[in-house]
Amino acid sequence: MNKLFYFFGLLIFLSCSDSGKIASKREVKSLSYSEEKVNGISMVSPKSYLEEEDFAPLVEYNFNWVAVSPFAFVRKNNAQIIYNAPFQWESEKPLGVVKAIQSAQGQGLKVMLKPQLWGHDLFTGHIHFNSDTEWQQFENDYSKYIFQMAHIADSCGIDIFCIGTELANFVAQRPQYWTGIIDSVKAIYSGKLTYAENWDQVEKVHFWQSLDYIGSDAYYPLSSADKPSVDNLNEGWEKWCKSLSELSKRVNKKVLFTEWGYRSIEKNAHEPWKHDHQEKVNLSNQTNAYRSYFQSVYHQDWFAGGFLWKWYPNSHGLPQSKDGYTPQGKPSLEVFKQLQKK
DSSP states (O other), X not given: OHHHHHHHHHHHHHHXXXXXXXXXXXXXXXXXXXXXXXXXXEXXXXXXXXXXXXXXHXXXXXXXXXXXXXXXXXXXXXXXXXXXXTTSOGGGSHHHHHHHHHHHHHTTOEXXXXXXXXXXXXXXXXXXXXXXXXXXXXXXXXXXXXXXHHHHHHHTTOSXXXXXXXXXXXXXXXXXXXXXXXXXXXXXXOSEEEEEEETTTGGGOSOGGGSSEEEEEOOOOOOOOSSOOHHHHHHHHHHHHHHHHHHHHHHTOEEEEEEEOOOSBTTTTTSTTOSSOOOOBOHHHHHHHHHHHHHHTTTOTTEEEEEEEEEOOGGGTOOOOTTSSOOTTSTTHHHHHHHSOO
């Protein structure tokens, strides 16, 4: 095991562009209004490695950040976390993650590394175990996974590391664990930290003051209309902007939308987190939702920016549905060229 760990560490050291940097503990900075907006997008992982050409189109539409999300897998009522398994796609394994980061950086993009658990027929926010023994096994596996990703993040000199995604019950049930893992990650990784919580649980997270950003997977319901106008959507944003502004002031941190997006369908702003609703394709609805984001949220002082869900690497021929979240091949893509600041 020690030899394998040494080999992996050497591989990352040799692979990453900033491998000479030594990580150390650092103080988390308070809210600052001078930083440029995070104009980010989440890259879909293909079977093989991501190359620079996969990231090149993002620059044309004024994206300056990209989220790389290596998945680990969990099963219901099972404390084991599976990562770097033979069945996984190469782009999600450690070397593939490094190559993705390098390719993005080669296009001048900043990177958020956002490791994420995935389970079939299991929402990770509901993960629960009945015994302390099971929780400890799960925590040990999660720590190994996150520490491996934190070493990659620091060695490759990325700008934001996300310590978890949509783990509400885990966060609520095991507060001491989260205090400890945040301290441990800070000893490995010297960049900025966030955690991505589901939009309806953001207020309940107890450790925002220990991180650099409040992370929200921002699928806020805005309107139940079939074809909401930009004005309708702006009205829907008002209460959410108010609550996020108050949270930002309370913990003295900016809000980062670690995910946000809308499908190109009717009723796309009613329950925007639902990816399997069968509704009529409506390209204008997606455009309106994006315009509302820029009018209602983007300019707010408390808002750090966000990562749009999602972008498919064209060179790999992955499917792009007409009713999905991606703006690729749709009129809505032009909104980012028009309204997103370079």
